[in-house]
Amino acid sequence: MDTKSLHVEIKDADKGEVEALFSTYNVIDKDGDVTLPGAFDDGAPAKISAYGHASWSGVLPVGKGTINDIGTGAVMRGKFFLDTTAGKDTFTTVKELGPLQEWSYGYDVIESEFGEFEGKHVRFLKKLKVHEVSPVLIGAGVGTMTMSAKSAPAAKAVRRAVPVHETAVASGPWDAPKTAAALPDDLRPSQLRTVYAWVDPDGDPEAKSSYDFPHHHGVGGPANLRACMAGIAALNGAKGAALSDDDRKAVWEHLASHLKDADREPPALRDRGTSPVKFADELLEGLAGLSGLIDSAARVVALRAQKGKTLSKSNTELLEWIGDDLARLKALIEYSPEGAVDDDEVASLMLRSLAALNDL
Structure with missing residues (x-):
């Protein structure tokens, strides 16, 4: 989920209604993006999040609205839940802050591509899904009528995991x-x-x-x-x-x-504290451990090289042992007759290699 900022106009204070022109088409925003006409679904619903996108963390939304495509950009027309304490308090804050109040909207990129626009390399946003809009403490507009710059607090309030997306x-x-x-x-x-x-x-x-x-x-x-x-x-x-x-x-x-x-069955996410029970799981953990070991070794070698030093004799020897075991593993895979490689033996070789991690 990404965010961009916008300004909201109070349309009816008694009813808690707001209206915002939050995106203008064919304009480079501060994020280096150009939103193209048709990027938003006209009439799509959107939630008004608790302050600072807090609803992503489980706080109840404080209003709702719809996204409307007006040809030159997109408008959000919404209403706060004034019959709830949170909705009423948030709307009062927004109303009293007036032009000082910044907003941002959270969205997923459905379709985009990179290209040139007005002599700059930009990302063209061709299709977006808006999930919510939210008042935030600080925003950064990029110009009148175009409120699409990043909001720093909003960026910290997004879900920690990056949403699933399709790619090569x-x-x-x-x-x-x-x-x-x-x-x-x-x-x-x-x-x-x-x-x-x-x-x-x-x-x-x-x-x-x-x-x-x-x-x-x-x-x-x-x-x-x-x-x-x-x-x-x-x-x-x-x-x-x-x-x-x-x-x-x-x-x-x-x-x-x-x-x-890629038509591959992903390894299961095991319950916390569960020991590996499948050989495939052991292989994957071995792969992760070995990759981490190589990364660590590369960092240590680089740091010692900066000081004009090399790896210690004991660490070099341990790495050589790991290399020997991996060579044996490769030989088993490449040269043994089909079916002759015992799963336990292969797992043992990998785990012996990983045991050296404790001694580095």
Whole structure:
């Protein structure tokens, strides 16, 4: 779910009615997006969220409205629930703040593409689904009649897991640190969300460090199947333990959707504290652990190289042992007669390799 800001006009204070021109077509907004005519469903319903998009966290909505396409842009016409305490209090605050009050709307991108517009590289928003509008503390308009800039508080209040979306898939090698390092530091939150599956709502939405579970090859790139499987294995391990139940499930649904797009059955999201029971689960956890080990080793090597040092003899030896075991595993897979590889033996080799993690 992404957000953009808007201003709302009070139409009838006694009835709690508001009206907002929240998007103008064919204009570059501060997010580098150009919304095209027809992007919104005329007459589509939309909720008015509790202050600061709090309804995404379970707080009851405070009103409802409809989205109307007026040809040059889109208008939200809505009404607060004045017969509820929350609806009445929120409307009173909005009315008293007047022009100081900013709003934003939450939406999913259904269809978009990148291209050139007025000499700039932009993202064309061709089809959007608006879920809700919400008053927020601070917004940033981009000009009269065009209120479509990012709202910082709204970006922190969105759901932590990036919603499921369709994209191309790839099954080649995956290097998470290299992928993250290659991302420019000035990417918009909407661009970062095309690479990762989770964002920290308490972090800086414009910082790569606020995002986790990378699995796409760059902004708008294909989803890597190995990264998706490793991500699910991580959800079933220590990393998943740090997430809430809702976040853990939502991230799994995101990663699993890419695997399903490739006609692969995604590994199950196991109950917390459940030990692996299937060989496939053990293999995936082994993959996740080995990927993490390689990432850690790469960081350590780089840091020591900056100081003119190399890995210690003991750590180098441990890594060599892991390499030897993986070579044996590869030999079993490539050269053993079909059916001659014992599942327990393969699992043992992988787990022996992973045991070295504790000694690094």
